[in-house]
Amino acid sequence: MRTGYALLLSLAPLIPVSARAHFTIKDSYVGHSFFDAWNWESLDDPTHGRVNYVDQGFAIAQNLSYATDSKFVMRADDFNTVGQGDRGRNSVRISSKNAYDESIIVLDLQHMPEGCSTWPAFWSLSQRGPWPHGGEIDYIEGVNLATQNLASLHTTPQCTMPQTRLQSGNPTSLDCDANVNYNQGCGVSFAKPASYGTPFNAEGGGFFAIVRTKRDGVRIWFWSRNEATVPPEIRNPPSSQGGFLLGGGNDEIYPTDSWGTPEAVFPLGKDASCDYDSHFDPHALVFDLTFCGDWAGSAYPTSGCGGNCNDFVDNNPSAFSDAYWEINSLRIYTPS
Incomplete structure (x- = not known):
């Protein structure tokens, strides 16, 4: 049972400056660096999508994965x-x-990626596993013609979220247990416009910041690219090469009041109803793009797309011209 004190913690403002941890840049993925530091997985889709994941050599040969000095x-x-x-x-x-x-x-x-039958996600899962041991965190996810991002956790039992949290988004489910509700997880639908799909792309994309700590759990912020309130350390982070920082910016980062209210908050502290240490361990990061399957396929009949999901995937290649990820940078900061 969640205590009144713990509820107050979930509604607390951002950590005062004097109490902030120091997080400095650990890894910076830009352009060609993805080819060296990431694995191309050609496994059967665990979510039963109508997809053929290909290895790196095939992806490069078929122009399914490519990079410049500043894009991936x-x-x-x-x-x-x-x-x-x-x-x-x-x-x-x-x-x-x-x-x-x-x-x-x-x-x-x-x-x-956008469009009918698509199910893109940027997420993380325990490198140790087996899933769902060690947890899963979905940072960006949606299906078909969705326009609002969904963030969620999937865990072993005894992990739930409070209904009321200091966040802009709206809870869609509270039980994070992967064995409950057909692995729905505990989700939060973002409230800001243009956080997903066609509206996101029309604005030239944007910025996501995820803060994961044992004290405060997982918090996720989003800013559309042209928002005036994008913090400078988010819009103009440092670049690094051979351990040296290049091009200005700051190698240290932590949320301040200027970041505003997170879109999603998942309390995981010792006083929360989901403790960090028994549900989460070090995570590998994942980008993927599947089609139909357990979620996009089941939602397809009411998505406004029409026809059969798998048939659409098979027979309409030109419909997937906008089904792509374009990443300017991905930067990970760790405690120092």
Whole structure:
């Protein structure tokens, strides 16, 4: 049972300056660095999507993964139909070789996959596993023609969230146990406009900041690219090369009042109804793009897309011309 004191903690303002931890830049992924520091996974889709995840060599040869000095792109095949006996439409799923525990993740995302049947996600899971041991955190996720981002946790039992939290988003479910409600997890739908899909891309993308600590759990902020309130340390972070910082910015980061209210808050402290240490351990980061499957497929009949989801994936390659990730940078800061 959650105590009144613990509820007050979940509604508390951001940590005062004097109590802030020091988080400094640990890893910076920009452009070509994704090819060296991430794994291309060609496994069968665990969510039963109509997708064929390809390895790095094939992805590069087919232009499904490519980079410049300042951009990294991964996308679905948008030229070929899919045969009835094929595994699905060619696409990409990558995971970081490094794993992170307490950390601050800052993603500068120019474009995310959009369109009928699509199910893109940026998320993390325990590198140790087996899933759901060690937890899963979904930072960006949605299906079909959705326009609002959904963030959620998936855990082992005895992890729930309070209905009332100091966040802008709206809770969609409170039990994080992956064995409950067909693995719905405990989710928060973002309230800000243009946080997902076509509206997000129309604004030129935006910035996501995820703060994960044992004291305060997981907090997620979002700013559309043209918002005047984007903090300077988020919009203009430092670049690094060989351990040296380049191009200005600050190598140290932590939320301040200027960040505003998070879109999503998941309390995981010792006084919360989901303790950190027994549900979470170091996570690898994942970007993927699947089609139909357990969520996008089940939601497809009421999505406004029409027809059959798998048939749509198989027979309409040109519909996937906007089904791609375009990443400007992904930076991970860890305690120092």
